[in-house]
Amino acid sequence: MRLRTGKQPRSHPAPAMVSRKAGMMTVSVLKIQPSRRHTKCNDSERMFRFSLATMSAASWEVSTGGLQDDGPGSFPDPSRVSSAMSKSVAEKERDRQSSVWWNWGTVKSADAAVLDPATAGKESRRGEMLERLLMVETDQRRAFALEVVETLVDAGFDAVWAGGCVRDLLLGRTPGDYDVxxxxxxxxxxxxxxxxRTQSVGAxxxxxxxxxxxxxxIEVATFRTEGAYHDGRHPExxxxxxxxxxxxxxDFTINGMFMNPRTGEVFDDVGGREDLEKQVxxxxGDPESRFDEDKLRMLRAIRFTASLSFTLDPATAKAIAAHAEEILVVSAERLADEWRRMLGECHRGQAVRLAAETTLLEKIFPEILADGEDEAVRRVDALPGEAGFPLAxxxxxxxxxxxxxxxxxxKLSNRETDEVVWLVASQNGLAGAAGQRKSRLFPLLSHRWADQLLDLVEAVSRSAGRVSEDVAxxxxxxxxxxxxxxxxxELLSGDDLVADGLSPGPLFKTLLDSLRAAQLDGEVQSRNEALVLVRQLKRKRGNNE
Structure with a gap:
């Protein structure tokens, strides 16, 4: 199996489905039209798809004989990675003649991907290199997941790819992980x-x-069923x-399918393919039973619906609303992880909107007043697609x-908390920027989260239907x-104040802050001028030694 890169159309590739006929396997395509909202994310997603093809029902040949260089914006072969599985020359030739091609879309849009050699700088080249490395790592992971299945099958067991990776493959997306x-x-x-080579992580x-x-x-799980969940998380x-x-x-039909990666055959006993077609x-089974087993599934339903630009099944949505209060049974860490995923994706606005409609939002964030939910949704939706979790x-x-x-x-990390708190506290700091003193504006614009602040203020204006002149x-x-x-x-430090006869204390910060403001406003420009100002301030405020 070879990989190619190049510009892809700005729409979701169609999911591939598999059917058997007379010993051969045909890969057919479901025509699923993406919603308009989904185009917001296409430029930042790596996608690949099955092309219409017919292939042998025997093992695929898994190799990256050469990533085709399609010119500017495409990614040529970085390492000639080969992960070909062992097979006879005859088998390889048969597979070669009826191969399946997987086309890999680039992360950037068709317009942005064409780099002008005269203007492409180090950041662009670094980004391309990271993309190439990621492509190689992704292919290595897929190849190893196939190897795991082959090894288990050769040992006499049934083994398949399971869950989300099957869903993503059928939707033409690059799976982040492969589960067996x-x-x-x-x-x-x-x-x-x-x-x-193995580690038991959940015996x-x-x-x-x-x-x-x-x-x-690669995570390998034994086929299992589970008993009652009395704590909303662990089966007895x-x-x-x-x-x-x-x-x-x-949990959900679209996550309940399996695939034989050697043949591409999909095993669907829960109606997952039909729901992929319907985009739902x-x-x-019974949604209340599924949510009773693991309360976090209610948030996961929201996340999958938003990230895929699907709709939420009415019965499933009704069950979420009926049991929303029970989401608080879930640990803070698991809740935070789901919100990191939802708010870290470009469909975050839809996720928050669904959370509000199913009342999950008010249960998890009771501090957001009911009459402020719509405005909060609009702000989140107005953020740029690449916005991170703390900003959202x-x-x-x-x-x-x-x-x-x-x-x-x-229970967010200290860094996440610091960023969120600073952004919220600084939300009005850019008001009337053109007329502000440098001592007030420049510390904000030189802050490590200045870009996020600009995006936040711009999103607030955009959500209200305005253009932010301050941000511009x-x-x-x-x-x-x-x-x-x-x-x-800085013109002076604390050591300089000590050398000038001051003892460390609360006055230090007052003097240094005043000095910094004067420096930014151009009132002092040298060390000597700074010392003169400090002495004047000290006399005026009194020496608190």
């Missing part, structure tokens, strides 16, 4: 691959990590079962009196001034 499901029990999995659930030569682990009983029974205990996220959370919490309490409740002025300014003008070296 098998009828081999955990101890047998470890015997097959060796204990030095009671039948989950084993298999490590590859390049440190890319786990029983190893067949593949068909395993599918029925999963639907719980498997700041937009969501912009009217909350104390955003630090929310961050603490979700600041961005123009940033294009004209140097870093030293924006954030010049």
């Amino acid at each position: 499901a098998t009828d081999a029990h955990p101890d047998r999995v470890r015997e097959v691959f060796g204990r030095s 009671v659930f039948g989950v084993v990590l298999v490590h590859g030569d390049r440190g890319l682990p 009983v786990v029983r190893f079962v067949t593949r068909e029974e395993d599918a029925r205990r999963r 996220v639907c719980a498997i 959370l700041a937009a969501l919490l912009l009217d909350v009196p104390d955003s630090s309490e929310t961050c603490a409740r979700l 002025w600041c961005r123009d300014l940033l294009g004209r001034v140097t870093r030293d003008e924006l954030d010049p070296p």
Whole structure:
């Protein structure tokens, strides 16, 4: 199987489905039209797709014989990575004659991908190199996931790719991870691959990590069914079962399919393919039972619906609304992780909107007043596609009196909390930027989160149907001034104040802050002038030694 790169159309590639006929396998294409909202993300997603093709029902040849260089904007072969599986010359030739091509779209849009050699700088080249490396790593992970399946099958077990990776492949997306499901029990999995290469991470659930030569682990889980969930997270009983029974205990139909990666055959016992065609996220079986098993599935339903630009099945949405209060059973860490994913994607506005409609938003963020939810949704939706989680959370919490309490409740990292709190506190700092003193404006524009602040203020204006003249002025300014003008070296330090006879204390910060303001406003320009000002300020305020 070869990989090619090049400009792709700005629409979702059609999902591929598999059918068998007379010993051959035909890869057909479902015509799914993306919603208009989805185009917002296409430029930042890596996608690949099955092309219409016919191939042997035997094993695929998995190789990257050469990534085709299609000119500016495409990515030529970075390393001639080969992951061909062992097979006879005759088998390879047969597969070669009926191969399946996977086209890999670039991360950038068709327009942005064409780099002008005269203007492409180091950042562009670094970005291209990172993309090439990521392509190689992704292919290595896929190849190793195939190798894991082959090894288990050769040992006499049933083994397939499972869940989200199958969904993504059928939607033409590049899976972030590949999970393998098998009828081999955990101890047998470890015997097959060796204990030095395996790690039991959930023995009671039948989950084993298999490590590859390049440190890319694949999760291997035994087909299982689960008993009652009395804590909304952990089943009391786990029983190893067949593949068909395993599918029925999963969360949503689109995540309940399996694929034989050697042939491309898809095993669908829950209606996942039909729901992919209909573009709907639907719980498997009774939605209330699925959410009773794991309350976090309610948020996951929102995330999948938004990230795929699908619709939420009415019965599933009704069950979420009925059980929304129970989301608080889930640990803060798991809740925060789901919000990181939802707010870190470009469909974050739709995710917040669905969370509000199903009342999950008010349960998790009670500090957001009901009459402010619509405005919060519009702000989040107005952010640029590449906005990160802290920026999006700041937009969501912009009217909350104390955003630090929310961050603490979700147990966010110190860095995430600091960014959210600073952005919320600084939201009005750019008002009337053109007329502000440099001592007030420049510290904001030289801050490490200045770009995020500009995006936040711009999103607030855009959500209200306005254009932010303040943001436009600041961005123009940033294009004209140097870093030293924006954030010049300090003229004096605390050591200089001590040398001038001051004792460390509260007065230090007052003097240094006043000196910094005078420096930015151009009132002092040298060390000597700074010392004179400090002495004047000290006399005026009194020496508190």
